[in-house]
Amino acid sequence: MRFDVVTLFPDFVRQSADVGVVGRAQQRGLLQVETWNPRDYATDNYRTVDGRPFGGGPGMVMLIDPLRATLAAVREAAPEPVHVIYLSPQGARLTQARVEALAKTPRVALICGRYEGVDERLLQHEVDEELSIGDYVLSGGELGAAVIIDAVGRLQDGALNDAQSAQQDSFSDGLLDCPHYTRPVHHDVWGGVPEVLLSGDHAAIRRWRHKQSLGRTWLRRPDLLTQRALDDESRALLDEFRREYTRLNGAADNGRRNKN
C-alpha cells in the first residue's frame, strides 16, 4: 500500500511514519509513504501557498493552484488510482471499520490543511472523502495523517509480528480489549493477577478474556453494545460480569473509569 501525503511539513509526517511498527512495515516493503510539499509547486518567487479569505476575517486559506499541481504530480507518480482524503474537523469521524477498509485500498493521498483550511473549490473537485480524527480543532492535518498512516499501516499483512494481535484489539470485533497482565505474578504493592491466566486452561482463559471484553465495553462504551448483536454465549457472559460487578460495587455505581 502507498500513502502520498500533501503537507507543508513533510519532516513531521516522515518522522512519525518512520518509527515503530509502521517504520518496520516500510522497511519490509509492505508500505510506502511519500510526502509532497505544495510549496514546491507554487509558481511565484515567494513560493506562496496561502491567501487572504474573501469576505474578510482572520487567518489565511490554502490556495487552489499549488495544491492542484501537487495532486497532479501525485496522480502521475504511480499507475494505481488514488483515493484522495482531506483531513478536516468537518469530515466523518475516523473509526476502526473505516481504517480496515482503507487498509485494503492500494493508494491513498492525504491532504493536510493549515491555517483556516483549503479553498472550498479544490475540495469539491479533487477530494473523495473528508475524515476527522475527533471533535476538536488541530492547527494542521499532519497529526491526522500520522494517525491514519499508523492505524492503517499496522494492518498491512506482515506488519505486526503476530497477526492475531490486531484481531484482539479494541473495536476490531466491536468490543473493547480485555485487561492485560505480565510479570511479576505478585507485585509488592498491587498484588496478584487473575488466577485463571496462570492456569494453562486455554478454554477458560479465552472465556475469561471474552467476558472481560464484554464487561469493559458495558462499563466504558455501552454505545458499542447497542450497535452489536450478542450471541447466546456472549449474553450469558455479560450477565455474569454484571452480576459480579454489581455484587462488588453496588447497584448505584455505574463503574465508569472515565468519570469526567
Ligand SMILES: C[S@@+](CC[C@H](N)C(=O)[O-])C[C@H]1O[C@@H](n2cnc3c(N)ncnc32)[C@H](O)[C@@H]1O
Ligand atoms: C485550524 S484547522 C481549520 C479548521 C477550519 N477552519 C474549521 O473550523 O473547520 C487547520 C487544518 O487542521 C486540520 N484539522 C484540524 N482539526 C482536525 C481534525 N479534528 N481532524 C482532522 N484534521 C483536522 C485540517 O486539515 C484543517 O484544514
